[in-house]
Amino acid sequence: MGVLERELEYHEKLYSGFAQAHFARPAVRALRRHMVERIVKLTGAGASSRVLSLGCGIGDTELLLAPHVAEVVGVDLSPAAVRQARADAERLGIRNARFEQGTGAEGSFDVIIAIFFLHHLPDEELAALPGKVRDLLPPGGVFYSLDPSRNRLSGRVGRAVIPWLMKRYQTPDERELVAEATGGLFAGAGFETRVEMYDFGSSPLAGLLPGWGGGYRLARRLDDGILRVGRLRSLGSNFEIIARKPR
Numbered sequence: 001m002g003v004l005e006r007e008l009e010y011h012e013k014l015y016s017g018f019a020q021a022h023f024a025r026p027a028v029r030a031l032r033r034h035m036v037e038r039i040v041k042l043t044g045a046g047a048s049s050r051v052l053s054l055g056c057g058i059g060d061t062e063l064l065l066a067p068h069v070a071e072v073v074g075v076d077l078s079p080a081a082v083r084q085a086r087a088d089a090e091r092l093g094i095r096n097a098r099f100e101q102g103t104g105a106e107g108s109f110d111v112i113i114a115i116f117f118l119h120h121l122p123d124e125e126l127a128a129l130p131g132k133v134r135d136l137l138p139p140g141g142v143f144y145s146l147d148p149s150r151n152r153l154s155g156r157v158g159r160a161v162i163p164w165l166m167k168r169y170q171t172p173d174e175r176e177l178v179a180e181a182t183g184g185l186f187a188g189a190g191f192e193t194r195v196e197m198y199d200f201g202s203s204p205l206a207g208l209l210p211g212w213g214g215g216y217r218l219a220r221r222l223d224d225g226i227l228r229v230g231r232l233r234s235l236g237s238n239f240e241i242i243a244r245k246p247r
């Protein structure tokens, strides 16, 4: 079995019920809302933007983003994920979101997002992605990604205290990424690139205690303070790449 087959096998199981129930819990919904606010702010996505989401999963971020933009197209390897995303778009009456099964896209998009996706790509595919993204964006178009940092304190604590849970939430091939090196791939492909730390403890808390929406909001406020401290910021959980194609 190759990486793609293993990813498919894992995610078909994940999206056969567990993910749907877990992602609907209050803390995870609050996290998704925060992510969407952040995506809109950092990419400048607005009412006229066409947005592509790579590895969109069941589309819960994309369906929250849809009211802010002209159109969202989500692509994912997993047919179960795409079925769920389409059903949710229909149920919610969201007409400007489309979901396709696959590993790539064609066309032109103003903004491309990849939420917890890059760290699932094998090294060669990850290295090739900035070039593919560049071809799908017009000058001034923006790429945004969010992925776990190799340096994250939450990962070290998790592996020591709850190793079985960490394993359950991970595919056999995914790995944490080095933030600066991953950003460097986009800079090397000609993008104006920034790397930011998104969170410290709030997203891991949402995963561990998904029913506690108030806990997430409190942890998020704490994170906003913690991330101002350089030493702690470098131990943060998930990093963002904001990469703009030059005009």
Ligand SMILES: C[S@@+](CC[C@H](N)C(=O)[O-])C[C@H]1O[C@@H](n2cnc3c(N)ncnc32)[C@H](O)[C@@H]1O
Binding pocket: 004, 007, 008, 011, 054, 055, 056, 057, 058, 061, 075, 076, 077, 078, 081, 102, 103, 104, 114, 115, 116, 117, 120, 121
């Ligand atoms: C950790 S999940 C993130 C899903 C979603 N973005 C979210 O935030 O919940 C990674 C997703 O990438 C998809 N995936 C993995 N490899 C892929 C590939 N080469 N092309 C497209 N999708 C892929 C998986 O099916 C899975 O849905």
